[in-house]
Amino acid sequence: MSTGCCFLFARRPEEKAIATLSDQIGQEREKKPQIQSLGRQIGQKELSVKGLEADRDKLIVKGSEARADRLTIIANATEEVRSHVRFFDNQESSFSDRANRRCSNLPVASSI
Numbered sequence: 001m002s003t004g005c006c007f008l009f010a011r012r013p014e015e016k017a018i019a020t021l022s023d024q025i026g027q028e029r030e031k032k033p034q035i036q037s038l039g040r041q042i043g044q045k046e047l048s049v050k051g052l053e054a055d056r057d058k059l060i061v062k063g064s065e066a067r068a069d070r071l072t073i074i075a076n077a078t079e080e081v082r083s084h085v086r087f088f089d090n091q092e093s094s095f096s097d098r099a100n101r102r103c104s105n106l107p108v109a110s111s112i
Helices: 002-031 034-059 065-105
Strands: none
């Protein structure tokens, strides 16, 4: 009878791991339908940005094109830096999530 009990204790970590994987798969499946709507939103935002840039170009006075070009270069560089910051923020949160999951799966030391 004690042998069966040992098998039950041995199965619990695997059951938890399978349950965790199942939850993660479910979360990924829930995210898939959002891809198309997010793609549409990106397209809309890109069109909006192009429209705003066209409006800005209309407001530029003749003779200040060089200044507008410099402004465009600075705006593009700023956006590139923002994208790098977003990338590293996402990477940091991903590492943090993984570390939290690993720590939550560790066995707790029992008091003697």
